[in-house]
Amino acid sequence: MDKAEEKLQSTDPDLPEIPSTSPFRRRDFLLFWTAGAVDGLGTCASSLFLPLILLGAGYPAGLAGLVASVALVSGLVVSPVAGVFADRWPRKPMMYAAALVAAGAMGSVFVTVALGHVVLVHVLVAAAVEQAASATYGAAASGTIRRLVPPEGYTRAIGYLQARDQAVQIVGPTLGGVLYQLARWVPLLADAVSFLLVAVLSRAIRADLTPGRDGPATSFTRDLAEGLRFVWAEPFLRFVVVWTAGINALLGALYFHAVFASHAQGASPSSIGLILTLAGVGGLLGALAAPWLVRRVPAARIVTGASWAMVPTAAGLAFASRTWAYGLLLSGVSLIVPSVVVVLQTRAVLVTPDRLLARMGTVLGTAGQGVAVLAPVAAGVLVAEYGGRTVALGCAGAFAGLALYATARAGLVAREAP
Numbered sequence: 001m002d003k004a005e006e007k008l009q010s011t012d013p014d015l016p017e018i019p020s021t022s023p024f025r026r027r028d029f030l031l032f033w034t035a036g037a038v039d040g041l042g043t044c045a046s047s048l049f050l051p052l053i054l055l056g057a058g059y060p061a062g063l064a065g066l067v068a069s070v071a072l073v074s075g076l077v078v079s080p081v082a083g084v085f086a087d088r089w090p091r092k093p094m095m096y097a098a099a100l101v102a103a104g105a106m107g108s109v110f111v112t113v114a115l116g117h118v119v120l121v122h123v124l125v126a127a128a129v130e131q132a133a134s135a136t137y138g139a140a141a142s143g144t145i146r147r148l149v150p151p152e153g154y155t156r157a158i159g160y161l162q163a164r165d166q167a168v169q170i171v172g173p174t175l176g177g178v179l180y181q182l183a184r185w186v187p188l189l190a191d192a193v194s195f196l197l198v199a200v201l202s203r204a205i206r207a208d209l210t211p212g213r214d215g216p217a218t219s220f221t222r223d224l225a226e227g228l229r230f231v232w233a234e235p236f237l238r239f240v241v242v243w244t245a246g247i248n249a250l251l252g253a254l255y256f257h258a259v260f261a262s263h264a265q266g267a268s269p270s271s272i273g274l275i276l277t278l279a280g281v282g283g284l285l286g287a288l289a290a291p292w293l294v295r296r297v298p299a300a301r302i303v304t305g306a307s308w309a310m311v312p313t314a315a316g317l318a319f320a321s322r323t324w325a326y327g328l329l330l331s332g333v334s335l336i337v338p339s340v341v342v343v344l345q346t347r348a349v350l351v352t353p354d355r356l357l358a359r360m361g362t363v364l365g366t367a368g369q370g371v372a373v374l375a376p377v378a379a380g381v382l383v384a385e386y387g388g389r390t391v392a393l394g395c396a397g398a399f400a401g402l403a404l405y406a407t408a409r410a411g412l413v414a415r416e417a418p
Helices: 003-011 027-047 050-056 061-086 091-115 120-141 151-182 186-203 220-233 235-264 269-296 299-317 323-351 354-386 388-408 410-415
Strands: none
Touching (some): 027 091, 027 151, 027 186, 050 061, 050 120, 061 120, 061 220, 061 354, 091 120, 091 186, 120 354, 151 269, 151 323, 220 235, 235 299, 235 323, 235 354, 235 388, 235 410, 269 299, 269 323, 299 323, 299 388, 354 388, 388 410
């Protein structure tokens, strides 16, 4: 047990009295989990419909898409920077301050939309600020799990966090659609209120989330470089970076391949929505089952088995011709991935010192999200140029290469088991 965990047990009287196998019975973990759920629902409710609001105000589709792209890029740029400060400053104030900034940004958009004065530059800046604030919140939150549950509870806690995120992806778009039907400004109001609730919930966490440090803070560039060097110097974390970036790029390409290919075959919007819903349900079931599976199957076998299982699934998409087939195949992939994520994230937390947790989390997150941003564009271009079957078979080949890499590193994953 490291100093951070000893401090947690000595300062939080609730922890020794509650079974470590039940993360939800820990007050602080429940608050943290709920804050993430509220945040995700609010963001889904607004982000998916913000382009529609711009289109309704008379702006062309290209500019509406630009807003979404700039917002995503701002989050990616801010995330590593926020990770440095999250390893320097108390993380809890960073979390609720970031939530308040995001609430202000989306609240301002809600006011202008409600008044009928939609200005592209204002929406663009507000969306970028919201994503930057969300990245800051995420950086601070990535260093908290060690303070909220003991090491033996990491697997179950991370599994519950994965299930929460999957459930939000299923419920959020539907909720946003219902709110948008009431009035186009209602999803924006819901997003602003959700950030206020996140700030309140984060503020209510009792555990000391201040990162441990070995000495005084050095320069910003040195701290940033230290995080990058640590991740790249640790063979296991280096494997996680490569595997996560590869899997995110390929899964993103497969999802959008299914959407574009179904559309080319004349599928209706509701049928295409069914594909994404089935994939979301598969991800939720996989996340709920992940802690049970991780406790019973060796870590290396989970990582290699899941990596190889994705190969025939991707190949099957090349020969699918109906939307339900696309949905079931993507659901199968989504069912597999969460167990691997739980294995890798649990071990990443265990091998990382507390003073580097936020930087480690933002490096891994940026690597995964950075390539995922390119997936929609790449899938659209490749499907248009070479056809859906060629793209799916190409993804299957890439999955095979990733599975070979995971098999070669299986011993490393096994050695990092707690």
